[in-house]
Amino acid sequence: MSRTEESHELGHWVHRSLLAGLTLSGLLMIGGFLRVLSAAEPRPEGTPAPFLILLDQAAHGDGVALMNLGLLALMATPVLRVVVLAAGWGWRREWRFLAVSLTVLALLGISMVLGVR
Amino acid sequence: MFVTPGNALLIAAAGLVTGVLGAVLGTGGGVFLIPALVLVLGVPMHYAVATSLVSVIATSSAVASTNVERGTANMRLGMTLEIATAIGAVVGGLTAGWISPRALEGLFAVVLLPTAYLMWRPSALRGKSEPVSDLDLDLDSESAWNSGSQSGLETGAEARPERAGEPQAKTGELGATYYDELEERTVSYRVERLWAGLGISFLAGNLSGLLGIGGGTFKVPALHLVCRVPMKAAAATSNFMIGVTSAASAFLYYGRGDVRPALTSAVALGVVAGSAVGSMLNRRLRGSFVRTLFSVLLAVVAVQMLVRAFIGG
Numbered sequence: 001m002s003r004t005e006e007s008h009e010l011g012h013w014v015h016r017s018l019l020a021g022l023t024l025s026g027l028l029m030i031g032g033f034l035r036v037l038s039a040a041e042p043r044p045e046g047t048p049a050p051f052l053i054l055l056d057q058a059a060h061g062d063g064v065a066l067m068n069l070g071l072l073a074l075m076a077t078p079v080l081r082v083v084v085l086a087a088g089w090g091w092r093r094e095w096r097f098l099a100v101s102l103t104v105l106a107l108l109g110i111s112m113v114l115g116v117r
Numbered sequence: 118m119f120v121t122p123g124n125a126l127l128i129a130a131a132g133l134v135t136g137v138l139g140a141v142l143g144t145g146g147g148v149f150l151i152p153a154l155v156l157v158l159g160v161p162m163h164y165a166v167a168t169s170l171v172s173v174i175a176t177s178s179a180v181a182s183t184n185v186e187r188g189t190a191n192m193r194l195g196m197t198l199e200i201a202t203a204i205g206a207v208v209g210g211l212t213a214g215w216i217s218p219r220a221l222e223g224l225f226a227v228v229l230l231p232t233a234y235l236m237w238r239p240s241a242l243r244g245k246s247e248p249v250s251d252l253d254l255d256l257d258s259e260s261a262w263n264s265g266s267q268s269g270l271e272t273g274a275e276a277r278p279e280r281a282g283e284p285q286a287k288t289g290e291l292g293a294t295y296y297d298e299l300e301e302r303t304v305s306y307r308v309e310r311l312w313a314g315l316g317i318s319f320l321a322g323n324l325s326g327l328l329g330i331g332g333g334t335f336k337v338p339a340l341h342l343v344c345r346v347p348m349k350a351a352a353a354t355s356n357f358m359i360g361v362t363s364a365a366s367a368f369l370y371y372g373r374g375d376v377r378p379a380l381t382s383a384v385a386l387g388v389v390a391g392s393a394v395g396s397m398l399n400r401r402l403r404g405s406f407v408r409t410l411f412s413v414l415l416a417v418v419a420v421q422m423l424v425r426a427f428i429g430g
Contacts, residue, residue: 007192007293011185014192018182018360022175026389029382036379037122047374067378071171074385075367077178078360085196096290100196104361107203111210111365115372 010088017084021077025070032058032066039063051116072116079108124158128380129387131158136176136391137398138414145173145331145359146388148229152418155222156425160380162218166329167370168381170363172388173331177360179392181353188295189353191346194308197291198340199358201315202322202332203365209326210366214373216327223426225328226419232334233415295350306347314344318358326366331359 048068049057057065086101135150147169154165184190213221291308308314317339321332333355340351370376 008188011188011190011192015182015186018178018185022178022182022389025175026386029386033125033379033382033386037125047372048376048378064378067382071371071376071378071381071385074171074174074178075364075371078174078364081178081181082196082199082361085192097193097196100200104196104199104203107200107207108361108365108368111203111207111368114211115368115370 006092010085013084013088014081017080018077021073021080025074025077028058028066028070028073030070032063032068032070035061035063035066037063079105079112082108125379125383128158128383129390132172132384132387133391133394135172136388136393137395138391145176145333145356145363146392147173147328147330148232148334148415149418150384150388151225151329152422154384156418156421162221163213163370163373163375164377164380166213166221166327167367167375168377168384169329170325170367170370171376171381172385173329173363174360174367175385175389176392177331177356177363179389181357181360184353184356187353188293189350190357191291191293191308191350191354192357193293194291194340194344194346195354195357197311198314198318198336198354199361201318202325202336202358202362205319205322205324206326206362206365207369209323209328210369211326213327213366213370219426221328222422226422226426228324228328228330229415229419229422233412233419235338237409237412237416293350297349304347304350306345306350309345310343314339317343322362322365325359325362326369331356332362333359 048054049065051072054065054068054072058069082101082105086098086105089097089101131153132150135146135153138146138149150169150172151162151165154160154168155162160168181190185192216224289307291311292306294303294305296303317335321335321339324330324335325332333352336355336358337348337351340346340354341348344351346354367376
C-alpha cells in the first residue's frame, strides 16, 4: 500500500473520530440546553463540578451537567483525533510521527490535567 | 449573562451569523464571534474568549473531517506544527487569566488591524518572492476562494507545487500529494523552512490561547509563504490544526469556570449550523467581494474594540 493510500485510510479514521465527537457533543449539548431552558434550572457561577460528579448529575437528568459533558466531549474531540493518528502511525511503524503525536497528546494532557478535575 | 429562552435564540443567531461568516471567509469565526458577544450581547471578555475557543473546535472539527477525507489536509505536517502551536496555546491560556479584560480587548484590536489591512491589500504579503511556477495556484482567482478553501486569505504568493506524477520521494517526509478537483490535476509539494513554520505556529498558538481565536489568520500565510505549501493545502492543514490549538487552551478556561455552559452551548450549536450554511454559500460568492467584506468588518470591529479598551464602554 502506497503512502498516499495509507494516508487516505488513516484520514478516513480521523474523519470518523471527528464526526463521532461532534455528534456526541451535539446531542449532549442540545439535550442539556433544552432541559435547562424548560426546567428553568439554576446555573451556578464559578468552576464546574468535578468530572465524576458531573457524570452522576447527568445520569439524574441535570441539564447543566449534560451541557458541561457535551462541552467536554467537544473539547476532547481533537484529543481523540490525535489518539487515532498516534495509533495509526504506531500500527504502520512510523516512529517519528508516532513520537510527534505522543508529544502533542502529552501537551493536551497537561492542559486537561490543569483544567479538568 | 443569564441565558433565557428569549435571548438563547439571539445568542444562537449570533453564533449562526458568525458560523456563516467564518465558513464563507475561511476562518474559525472567532474574530467575529468575540466582538459580537462583547460589544452586542455584553458578555465579559474572558467568557467570550472561552466561548469562542470551544466554538472554534466545533467548526474546525466539522471542516477538518471533510478535508482529511479529500486529502487536502497534510496530517504529518499539521501534527508536527501542532507541537509548537499547542505549547503556545497552553502558555497563552495560562497567562490569559492574569491579564485584564481591557488589555485583552486592546491586544485583540491590535491583532485585527494588520489582518484587516492584509485582507484589503493581499499584495502586501507578496514581498520578494521567487518566480511563479507554471503549475502555481492562481490565488487571486475565484477558484482559490470558492473551492471550499478555508483560509480566508488571498495572498498571491508563490507556493511550488510539483508536476503531477512526480515520484513521492521528491515530496520529502512532510510533503504530500492531493488531487485538486477544480483544477483537475494532482498537486505534489515539498515543505520548506520547517523551523520558521514552527516559530510562527508557536506565536499563533499563543495568540489563540490569549484571544480565543483559532489562529488560522496567521497559520495560513505562514504555511503558504514560509513553508511553501500550496494555498489549498495550507488552508486545509491550518484548519486541521486549529482544533488542537483551541483545545489546548480551552481546557484551562474550562477549569477556571470561564466556559459558561448555556452560553457556549447556544453559540456552538449556532456556529455549527452557520458553518453548514456558509459552506454552501461560499461556492456562489465572488472572491473579491468576500475579501473586501472581510477587511471592512475586521477594521470596524478593531476600532470598536480599541475604543472600548482605551475609553471604556
